[in-house]
Amino acid sequence: MDASQISQVTEMMYALRNPAGIPTYPIIFIGLGVLTFALHILFVQLMLGTSAITLYGAFSQNFYWRRLGAAMLEIAKVSVSVAIVVGVAPLLFVQVVYDPHWYTSNVLSAQWVIGFIVILILAYWAMYFYYFRNSKNADKTVQPKSRWSMVVSLVLMLIVGFIMHSLTSAILHPELWKEWYIQNGVVDYSGSKLHAYNIWRFAFFISMAIPVTGGMLVTYRRFKSVREDADHDYLNWAAELGKKWIKIGSVISAILYVAWMMTIPETAGDFATSFWGIAGGIAVLLYAPWAMWRLKGEARICSYMALPVALVIGLVVAISREMLRYGILNDFFHYNFLDYKVVMDWYSTGLFFLTFAIVGGVVLSYFLTIAWKTGQTVGVYTPSAAVDRLGTISIWIVALWIVQFFVVGFYIWAR
Amino acid sequence: MDLISLYPTWYEPTVGSGWVVALIATFHVLASHTSVGAALLFAYLSNKAYREDRDDLLDFVKKYGLFLLVFTYVAGSITGPGIWYSTTVASPNGIGALIHSFVWKWATEWVFFVIEVVGVYMIVYLVGRVDKKTHMKISVIFGMASLATMLIIVGILSFMMLPGKEAWFEEGGYLNGFYGTNTFIQMGMRMAFMFTMTAVVGGIVVAGIKDPAFKKEMARKLGWLGIVSTLIGAALFQWYLKSVPDQALLVMENRLPDYFVPSIVAVLSGTLAYFIITMIQPKTLVAGFAGFMSVTILVAGLWPEETARESMRKPWVAGQYVYSNQVIGRDVPGMGIQSQLPLLEKVGILKAHPFTPPELKKVNDHNMIQAGQFIAMVYCSNCHSPSKTGIRPLHRYFPDNITRERMEKYVKGVLTSGNIAYMPKMPMLDSEVKALSAYLLMNKKGGQPAVAEAIKQEVDARNRALAEKQAQDKVAALTIPQEEK
DSSP, X not given: OOHHHHHHHHHHHHHHSOTTOBSSOHHHHHHHHHHHHHHHHHHHHHHHHHHHHHHHHHHOOOHHHHHHHHHHHHHHHHHHHHHHHHHHHHHHHHHHHSHHHHHHHHHHTHHHHHXXXXXXXXXXXXXXXXXXXXXXXXXXXXXXXXHHHHHHHHHHHHHHHHHHXXXXXXXXXXXXXXXHHEETTEEOOSOOOOOOOOHHHHXXXXXXXXXXXXXXXXXXXXXXXXXXXXXXXHHHHHHHHHHHHHHHHHHHHHHHHHHHHHTSOGGGTTGGGSHHHHHHHHHHHHHHHHHHHHOSTTOTTHHHHHHXXXXXXXXXXXXXXXXXXXXXXXXXXXXXXXXXXXXXXHHHHHHHHHIIIIIIHHHHHHHHHHHHHHHTOSSOBOOOHHHHHHHHHHHHHHHHHHHHHHHHHHHHHHO | OOOOSOOOOOOOTTTOHHHHHHHHHHHHHHHHHHHHHHHHHHHHHHHXXXXXXXXXXXXXXXXXXXXXXXXXXXXXHHHHHHHHHHHHHHOHXXXXXXXXXHHHHHHHHHHHHHHXXXXXXXXXXXXXXXXXXXXXXXHHHHHHHHXXXXXXHHHHHHHHHSOSSTHHHHHOOHHHHXXXXXXXXXXXXXXXXXXXXXXXXXXXXXXXXXXXXXXXXXXXXXXHHHHHHHHHHHHHHHHHHHHSOHHHHHHHHHHSOTTHHHHHHHHHHHHHHHHHHHHHOXXXXXXXXXHHHHHHIIIIIIHHHHHHHHXXXXXXXXXXXXXXXXXXXXXXXXXXXOOSHHHHHHHOHHHHOTTOOGGGSSOOTTTHHHHHHHHHHHHTTTTSOSSSSSSSOGGGGSOTTOOHHHHHHHIIIIITTTOSTTSOOOOOOHHHHHHHHHHHHHHHHHHHHHHHHHHHHHHHHHXXXXXXXXXXXXXXXXXXXXXXO
């Protein structure tokens, strides 16, 4: 591309920006986007990995595998929900500073965007169908019914993953947007095609399901081992399987990461050999030695660290991914998200961070404490006075939030 | 810079992109309103179960919760972002306007959304696993968090109709845009109707209760909830109509389909009758009946209501400054936003659109239909489908015997000047008026096949001309060196 063509692309991207501007500094949206993407992709990978175990368990004759399959189905169900709900945040933040890119890539593949919604619902319902067909069966070692529905669920999940991957990839090619829209001289209004993909990048993010789910299995053993009715042989078997998945999975993912870096667009320049280009792959690879070093024997504390470590690795990869996008769009196409027009709104900015920290922090602490303790208790769990008080505080905090909503609202209304 | 913020256009020929949004939105409204109403109902029932030490109420919460988890939380949590997705592809500047003004409000809603999703699993799966007091506390938090999600989204929905305060246009600011008369009335109306939906959908679960006494108790509880909320909702709807701009009422009177009012009245009356029957005779409350009522509310109540809300905003799609065709049609000094109409009047839509093909930037005899179609897609297709079916098809708006002169007169005299109250002003150069008129005429007379054929001929002719020019250039390039020799 010559300078004039690049300049036209730059001009187009800036023209597409929303004239309303954004209510705080753009770097904050990018930071939150990276953080929430790391969380989102962790749960996506958990969802895929635990679904794969459920599926393998369903077709296996091994009783341990069948039990593990049934247990992982519970995690898969919740992981889908959490992946969706957490995924809302990066979806929100990307369209704040990269609206020209996100909206264009979506419109050009509109049918797939709409298909994404339908396919995801079907995938989730297929998983629930499998669950309801087998949930009443107390013996988790018998062969499950309707295994096909779990196959359908997993395949559909991979399809929605690919759609999202393609939309994200299209962002990186503003030079091709017009070419995609105008094919052989005729404008294509149908949005019927997925235009961009990098199979290595997609395979890398999917493959991360292996080590991440390995981390989940190690955590599962540790969490369940304190129960009075724990079957230690089975749990140890699951943990060993998890360690193996971390070690082998990290190597596979690191190889795929390298393949991705070798196939990034030319417009990315020498990103693959830059600090962040290398850091992502190193972080992934380091999960294997960490597991070998820290997960020996009982590993009572480090077993609980397996998933947080996976999250940190995911965060490094998320930063690399964001730097790649910035490298292409800023360094090559001169679109700098940092110069987005800011129309500062302190109230809504402050209200979000206070809600996030105080309401989210306190309530989720209470919820997760209850869920954690209940999972480790045989029979009915009754919280301690301190946990109970945390529940009361949570109620008051949410109630106060609602009160402030109306107090501020009526004041503004009456003003 | 002569470009404005216009994206490519997605054209869905069968039902139209607007109806795709409406379909997803309607389904989401049923799922989300039912969920929020049920969350508050659970808080009440769980509290009662704790005070009166009753296991049957918690069992009901578990069953209804599981039902909701599968049918409304799964579908609701996906169709929620699904509305973003569908509006992104159908109306990118509409959703962009909302996102850029209310990103933090949506982010705040997301915090409550996370609490809600974690909460629903706890409500369902911890019945019998934690003591009743703890379950009650979880239910209360869950109920309030669900309510908070609705409070937040209603402010954003209200902004779509009009900013909370008129001062927003001059001063900007999230608070001025969010809070207003319309916001609070709509909030009350939606809360009322969400309880109606909760009561109807909850009937599906009550139908499965085996114990006649308990079934009667729950049928009565839901019945009263449904009757009171339906009556309050209907009253608030009347009040709501007084809070919308005159323009919206004008559209409502003139543009809404004939079935709108009878449909709403029938569904409200039918819903009340359903509650009264099931309260008097709980035996009649079977899953099929409750399921039928849920579908009736969806099809005959929510669908007209959502499409009406969509239509009433015309010609705007967000905040009374973004037209339904994505053009910014008004200055908003408070946000530093300038109307795009002056630029369009000066350079025309083809030059100002970032995605206009280079060969269509200037209209000539060899690209007339293609340029006309491009303009129609940008300016018209959001509200009028160029196909035979779909949303308010274009061809229905012109008489069979219309001539090119009359069409041009209409486009120039009515569309470019914005003389129809519920349609945007659509500035065009004279050459663009000719192109759009030629396209509209061909679309009217020969439909999409004729348009496709004409465009094919234009493209072929252009390609032939290009090939001839390239050949001539080649010959010239070969000739010059020979002459030099």
